[in-house]
Amino acid sequence: MSTESIAAPRSNSAQSPKYKRSKGNNSSFEMAAWLFMRLSGVVLIVLIFGHLFVNLMLGDGIHAVDFGFVAGKWASPFWQIWDLVMLWLAILHGTNGVRTIINDYAERSGTRMTLKTVLYVASGVIVVLGTLVIFTFDPCPPGAVIDLPSFCPVP
Amino acid sequence: MWSWVGHRITGVVIFIFLLVHVLDTSLVRVSPEAYTAVIGAYKNPIMGLGEAGLVAAIVFHAFNGLRIIAIDFWKKGPKYQRQLLWGVLALWAVTMIPFLIRHLTIVFSNFFGGH
Numbered sequence: 001m002s003t004e005s006i007a008a009p010r011s012n013s014a015q016s017p018k019y020k021r022s023k024g025n026n027s028s029f030e031m032a033a034w035l036f037m038r039l040s041g042v043v044l045i046v047l048i049f050g051h052l053f054v055n056l057m058l059g060d061g062i063h064a065v066d067f068g069f070v071a072g073k074w075a076s077p078f079w080q081i082w083d084l085v086m087l088w089l090a091i092l093h094g095t096n097g098v099r100t101i102i103n104d105y106a107e108r109s110g111t112r113m114t115l116k117t118v119l120y121v122a123s124g125v126i127v128v129l130g131t132l133v134i135f136t137f138d139p140c141p142p143g144a145v146i147d148l149p150s151f152c153p154v155p
Numbered sequence: 156m157w158s159w160v161g162h163r164i165t166g167v168v169i170f171i172f173l174l175v176h177v178l179d180t181s182l183v184r185v186s187p188e189a190y191t192a193v194i195g196a197y198k199n200p201i202m203g204l205g206e207a208g209l210v211a212a213i214v215f216h217a218f219n220g221l222r223i224i225a226i227d228f229w230k231k232g233p234k235y236q237r238q239l240l241w242g243v244l245a246l247w248a249v250t251m252i253p254f255l256i257r258h259l260t261i262v263f264s265n266f267f268g269g270h
């Protein structure tokens with residue numbers, strides 16, 4: 001028997017096309033992202049189902065939603081924290097999901113980079129905006145007259 | 156295969172709505188009038204049906220996500236993945252029927268009934 005070794009059929013031989021994408025580094029980022037999707041998914045089910053139940057099914061549902069409804073909820077730190085955690089987890093979960101889809105379907109490196117840059121900028125702007133709105137919100141803005149929550153001083 | 160396609164499509168739809176939803180809610184920081192005017196658009200029957208579709212997408216994504224977790228972490232998950240998909244669809248129907256009755260009643264009775 002000959003002990004002549006045979007080259008692996010993969011990896012840039014004349015018979016097989018070159019694998020075009022660069023190898024990932026050895027960081028555990030993708031593993032962490034995979035785990036994050038599962039953990040955040042479970043928490044988001046609780047937060048979003050609760051959000052939908054309170055806003056769409058209790059009381060008068062969507063018909064009751066106006067400025068006073070939002071002001072009434074955010075007067076309580078409970079709903080401020082609820083919405084803050086929901087915002088951050090949903091944006092991170094959604095951004096990582098769309099990142100995965102871009103990696104799967106955009107074949108050129110430049111296209112992938114461009115799409116992911118747009119994604120990260122959009123997500124960053126939205127998560128900062130949402131966080132600022134939750135914490136700088138004024139339930140009784142001066143000069144406003146309609147749809148104020150009942151605890152505002154009568155103008 | 157189709158559950159995987161459905162999970163991706165519903166995921167993208169929910170993410171796009173999330174971006175718009177943070178923007179419309181941010182109008183509370185502009186003025187009560189601005190917020191109430193824009194949120195009023197969510198109350199007509201066409202948007203009401205759109206909300207029903209969005210909730211249908213969210214509920215599918217949620218239950219199929221639990222199925223993915225079961226396939227990944229439960230020893231017998233891969234073996235029963237097909238049965239788990241039927242479970243997802245059954246739970247989806249059980250959740251959607253009461254939601255649709257409640258939500259569509261609110262949307263249509265307020266539109267045709269008064270105010």
